[in-house]
Amino acid sequence: MAALGRLAVCLALLCAVFAVGASVAGAARRRRDLIGAGANAAYAVFGLVAVAVAILLRALLAHDFSLEYVAAYSSSTLPVQYTVAALWGGQKGSLLFWVFVLALFTTLVQLQNREQNRALMPWVTATLMAIAVFFLALLTFVTDPFELLATPAREGQDLNPLLQNYWMMIHPPSLYTGYVSASVPFAFAIAALVTGRLDDQWIRSTRRWALFSWFFLSLGNLFGARWAYEVLGWGGYWAWDPVENAAFMPWLVSTAYLHSVMIQEKRDLLRVWNMVLVLLTFTLTIFGTFLTRSGVISSVHSFTQSGLGPFFIGFLVAVILAAGGLVAWRLPALRTRGTIESFASREAAFLFNNLILVGIAFAVFWGTVFPVLSEWVRGVKITVGPPFFNRVNAPLGVVLLFLIGVGPVIAWRRATPRNLRRAFAGPLAAGLVAAALLRLAGVPFGWAHATFALGAFVLGTIVQEFYRGVRARQAMLHEPAPRALARLVGKNRRRYGGYIVHVGVVAIFVGVAASSAFRIETQQTLAPGQAMEAGRFTLRFERTESREDAHVASLAAVVAVDEGGRRVATLKPEKRLYKKPQQPTTEVALRSRLTEDLYVVLGAYDPKSGQATLLAYVNPLVSWIWIGGAILALGTAIAMWPSPLERRERAWAAGRVGAPAR
Amino acid sequence: MSVGVHTGALALAALLAAGPLVAAPPTQQEIEEALTCQCGCGLTVHACNHLQCPSGEPMKREIAERLARGESKEAILAAFRARYGEKVLSAPTFRGFNWFAWVTPFAAVAAAALALGVVLGRRTRARPGGEAPPPAAADPALRARLARELQDLEREP
Helix, strand or coil: CHHHHHHHHHHHHHHHHHHHHHHHHHHHHCCHHHHHHHHHHHHHHHHHHHHHHHHHHHHHHCCCCCEHHHHHHCCCCCCHHHHHHHHHCCHHHHHHHHHHHHHHHHHHHHHHCCCCCCCCHHHHHHHHHHHHHHHHHHHHHHCCCCCECCCCCCCCCCCCHHHCCHHHHHHHHHHHHHHHHCHHHHHHHHHHHHHCCCCCHHHHHHHHHHHHHHHHHHHHHHHHHHHHHHHCCCCCCCCCCHHHHHHHHHHHHHHHHHHHHHHHHHHCCCHHHHHHHHHHHHHHHHHHHHHHHHCCCCCCCHHHCCCCHHHHHHHHHHHHHHHHHHHHHHHHHHCCCCCCCCCCCHHHHHHHHHHHHHHHHHHHHHHHHHHHHHHHHHCCCCCCCHHHHHHHHHHHHHHHHHHHHHCCCCCCCCCCHHHHHHHHHHHHHHHHHHHHHHHHCCCCCCHHHHHHHHHHHHHHHHHHHHHHHHHHHHHHHCCCHHHHHHHHHHHCHHHHHHHHHHHHHHHHHHHHHHHHHCCEEEEEEECCCCEEEECCEEEEEEEEEEEECCCEEEEEEEEEEEECCEEEEEECCEEEEEECCEEEEEECEEEECCCEEEEEEEEEEECCCCEEEEEEEEEECCHHHHHHHHHHHHHHHHHHCCCHHHHHHHHHHCCCCCCCCC | CHHHHHHHHHHHHHHHHCCCCCCCCCCHHHHHHCEECCCCCCCECCCCCCCCCCCHHHHHHHHHHHHHCCCCHHHHHHHHHHHHCHHHECCCCCCCCHHHHHHHHHHHHHHHHHHHHHHHHHHHHHCCCCCCCCCCCCCHHHHHHHHHHHHHHHHCC
């Protein structure tokens, strides 16, 4: 079966090369037969890569330890869900999975565009398949997932215990989906540049793909944060690790694009800027993969490091040169004649929002690469860790939060003082009242205080928008409020879905600010029966419980939690010792409430004295990060869902109906 | 709207009346967060939770001892830096080449904001449009037609 898998990858590489050549030749010579052959070759790539993935998955599930990959990343005792996750748990498998997702998206894009974008599609196919060629060449010549061991292993070395967690099953696929789907807008941008079709068509065709990519990048980052929170046991969820940064940067740039593209759609401005953002988002996904794989910067994700760094940096340079060259070539055609008419306009607010988002992305990039730069320039190794990123990004984040409130409600073109008063008097009052109440309640001035106050301001703008929209429908159409609200959102899903996303973002900001600024931490070594205080909780160490199976041995401290003299929970933080490889891990015990999480870690246990060292964290409002993520997901789903009007427009554009309804 | 403005003004007054915070002496946590654990975890000494970490645990003990002796944060960080090199600090210092680490992001954002401001200012001056005219009072017939057409739109599948 391994030989069949390798053959499938080799044939996929040949088909991808053919798809690039046929698509380019077909577009250049205007030969539909060649373009069709290129598209069919791309379908074949998907089929062949799917076969290769199926073979590797089967080998994992059948514990075929003759394969080096299976022996290195699974074992016969690994639970089945983690055996499936081992497909992307190692480098070779994750690259195969990446190219599988890419081939799947290429297929979907081709099916979507059978009746449209005929001039762009050969170049889209060629670009997507050129990316596939790079990954398939790595899998064929450098890092073969179907490599056989000289002597089959009797047992596998198992998946890294840190990856044996529910969130790790969905965090990497979400990020890969976000990364890979960023290839689609990138491919359309390249096609638009090559063909000179620089109007809005490529943007309209990739609007939903860009949102889809952003959605999965958002989920991937949040799932990764949740994994770190539950698994790493240090009470936090974001450590500004280089690989975390690598996933965060494309998200930031993609967020900037989703906003600035609205200016191009409404006002036909910022064509060059939008092109640059799309190209930069894709480039950053490759840069992220380079950081993860190269080991050039030390990271907690070191389990993914390999010698692939030079290949990725070569590919990155090629992408930058090609995309940059195309933009420079088409620069005169990309320039628009229109202009932004006033600082007090939605266009200007979105531009400043872009500035801050790209500024944060740059700050993160700068902090990530600065240790390498320092070593080059001074020959001195330095660390750029959380204190740097927190200090640099906190003020930028607060400005961004303010602009989240301003952008969606300020008028297009030019806001008059009357417009501004109408849009902002209420929300500003809400922000100031919140700031005053928080201060009177004892919340000190600082970034957290500013975040809460600005959060109230942003929520004020959103509530006002919904309220006015519902009132307008009630006045015009005499609808009851619930129906007016449902119709308001349903008829303009992109706009109101966006507002809901902003509510989610505010919740995330508030959760991050509160849990960073007001966290309570205590650590104490206790004998059975002894207690410690953590905020308003009393934690009593009662006893230990141990259990063992073929896969893992664990020791749990049974901790009774009292609040105000009343028992509210019994928590069992664990230390686990995985047997293959012999590696201890932490299993955090959590009591999650909307107001705070009580997060207990068993730091150490001395069997001789029976004493346990417990670390307890009280993380205020941290649940709002995950709730904010869910709200963000809901808002994005609403924004992505096609409206009846859009469906009619598409049908009309495709010529299936005579004319749009009037 | 005027209620909003007045409420905001009152809130602002209450906000300004509240006193500023007083700086606290350095804490164990603050210093642990300023140092990187040398066990290879990539986290700060404070965040490293490796079981009996051979690097983080002795560092935490030493910080506690030095604080108990009344040493300042700067002195404690300098002692660790002398032993492990500059990489033990979890953030760049504010001196020499490291200064660029701190200044560059803000300088880049400020320069971009300035450039954007200048370009926008030039273009907006070039088009003196003044305020947009206030919207005309809606004609009742027009409002009725709009309502009718919106209702038609609502009825569409």
